[in-house]
Amino acid sequence: MFERTDAGAGGQVGFFFEGSRVEARAGDTVAAAILAHGERSVRTTPASGAPRGPFCFMGTCFECLVEIDGVPNRQACMVVVAEGMDVRRQEGAREATP
Amino acid sequence: MRRYDTIVVGGGLVGAAVAYGLAREGESVAVLDEGDVAFRASRGNFGLVWVQSKGDGRPEYARWTRRSSDLWPGFAELLAEDTGIAPDYHKPGGLHFCFSEAEIEARRAMIHRMHNVHGPGGDGTRILDRKEVQDLVPSIGPDVLGASYSPHDGHASPLRLLRGLHAGLAKRTGAYFADHRVQRIEKDGGGFRVEAGGETFSGGKVVLAAGLGNRELGAQVGLDVPVRPLKGQILVTERTKPVLTMPTHVIRQTEEGTIMMGDSQEDAGFDTRSGTGVISAIAAHAVRTLPWLATVRVVRSWAALRVMTPDGYPLYEQSESHPGAFTVNCHSGVTLAGAHAQALAPMIALGALGEELSAFTSGRFDVRAN
Ligand SMILES: Cc1cc2nc3c(=O)[nH]c(=O)nc-3n(C[C@H](O)[C@H](O)[C@H](O)COP(=O)(O)OP(=O)(O)OC[C@H]3O[C@@H](n4cnc5c(N)ncnc54)[C@H](O)[C@@H]3O)c2cc1C
Numbered sequence: 001m002f003e004r005t006d007a008g009a010g011g012q013v014g015f016f017f018e019g020s021r022v023e024a025r026a027g028d029t030v031a032a033a034i035l036a037h038g039e040r041s042v043r044t045t046p047a048s049g050a051p052r053g054p055f056c057f058m059g060t061c062f063e064c065l066v067e068i069d070g071v072p073n074r075q076a077c078m079v080v081v082a083e084g085m086d087v088r089r090q091e092g093a094r095e096a097t098p
Numbered sequence: 099m100r101r102y103d104t105i106v107v108g109g110g111l112v113g114a115a116v117a118y119g120l121a122r123e124g125e126s127v128a129v130l131d132e133g134d135v136a137f138r139a140s141r142g143n144f145g146l147v148w149v150q151s152k153g154d155g156r157p158e159y160a161r162w163t164r165r166s167s168d169l170w171p172g173f174a175e176l177l178a179e180d181t182g183i184a185p186d187y188h189k190p191g192g193l194h195f196c197f198s199e200a201e202i203e204a205r206r207a208m209i210h211r212m213h214n215v216h217g218p219g220g221d222g223t224r225i226l227d228r229k230e231v232q233d234l235v236p237s238i239g240p241d242v243l244g245a246s247y248s249p250h251d252g253h254a255s256p257l258r259l260l261r262g263l264h265a266g267l268a269k270r271t272g273a274y275f276a277d278h279r280v281q282r283i284e285k286d287g288g289g290f291r292v293e294a295g296g297e298t299f300s301g302g303k304v305v306l307a308a309g310l311g312n313r314e315l316g317a318q319v320g321l322d323v324p325v326r327p328l329k330g331q332i333l334v335t336e337r338t339k340p341v342l343t344m345p346t347h348v349i350r351q352t353e354e355g356t357i358m359m360g361d362s363q364e365d366a367g368f369d370t371r372s373g374t375g376v377i378s379a380i381a382a383h384a385v386r387t388l389p390w391l392a393t394v395r396v397v398r399s400w401a402a403l404r405v406m407t408p409d410g411y412p413l414y415e416q417s418e419s420h421p422g423a424f425t426v427n428c429h430s431g432v433t434l435a436g437a438h439a440q441a442l443a444p445m446i447a448l449g450a451l452g453e454e455l456s457a458f459t460s461g462r463f464d465v466r467a468n
Pocket of ligand 1: 109111112113114133137139141144145147279307308310311312328329331360361402404430433
């Protein structure tokens, strides 16, 4: 699993993953914060339902999709964690109609 | 020199469908294609198998299109069995949404004009009022007043179709040569010598299915092929759960869940750039049709070039000066893939185009004057 290699200078930020409060470091992306928290998968694929997790960390592979504050299919590696953010797993394809 | 029964020039949907059909007839076929630099409508189209508006004013085209749509279910099954690649064909019927009374009247008049083409019973195309449309697509916006509906319309994955045709060809007596741009075609005894990619190929027959390249190639074998590009742009969204049960002529949901929106008709020469003006017009129309699309993200957009004849109908012809040289051109290569593989290819194998295709020769473009 992932471990932080230094104590870091930034402050703490709290957000919610699947309804549970998670502590992250200010400046973490949502993807980094979830991995550091010990979760490996954040979504299931629309095609086969297999679990998937953050992979490329640069916005290319779309493997890290999550729902953030009610908006589906967001790239967790491209969004910086903010206090109180509500992050949910992206289970398969999103609903089309709200 | 390599010898084949037939050399097909162009490996897009048209060439691949004809080549696959010829290979199924037992012919040895070579498909000579360009590389990635090429204009390739087959990789950039919308994927409709569309019948309802085709052939208004040209009953032969209405019948030919309908024949292809009738062949499609069996053709899709055959391809899947043959190659393991299903073209994701579905025929739930299709809708053309109308936003004004005038538009509804225009569609009604078109249906009326085309009514007798398929026999006295018509072909089931009809106008639906808003309520009836809502029963089929509950999430339409308030501006949709009605639609025309045809049970013969459907859609497919054009990329899977193309891959399937190539796989079916490779499995049989077909050989595909990429990066083999054809430069010269000459008569050679009873057949043809074709120079491409520094090699010489020999074929009993030659089929020009090179899309926009046919104009130049046709001239070498006595065929007048006045095709020109007509640009179309398409947008694709992220995947969503299945929501659209049937395609419309400008919006459809793919098997994978993406929603495609399109497609423009732009007279822009060989320019294949996409631009924000047309992209936003396509998006605005889509959101007016289905307001929830405003919350679904667009992930890709592109432009591609249609292969258009002067009147928009297909051009099928065998050369008089070079018998055995055929040309095949159309702007609906997905729709007509069934007919190209299963009706046209057997005619070419026999060496003569059928009577039902006599309306599609280039003679119709000649101006007659006294
Ligand atoms: C935006 C858009 C939307 C469309 N939507 C639909 C739709 O919904 N339904 C539908 O039925 N149709 C649709 N079409 C049309 C459809 O894509 C075309 O009818 C079809 O792809 C044409 O296939 P083709 O093989 O003739 O042409 P192409 O795909 O252009 O293939 C021609 C091939 O010939 C090759 N070539 C050219 N010159 C030479 C040469 N000298 N030597 C060797 N090879 C050569 C090229 O490299 C190319 O591979 C659409 C088209 C566009 C652009």
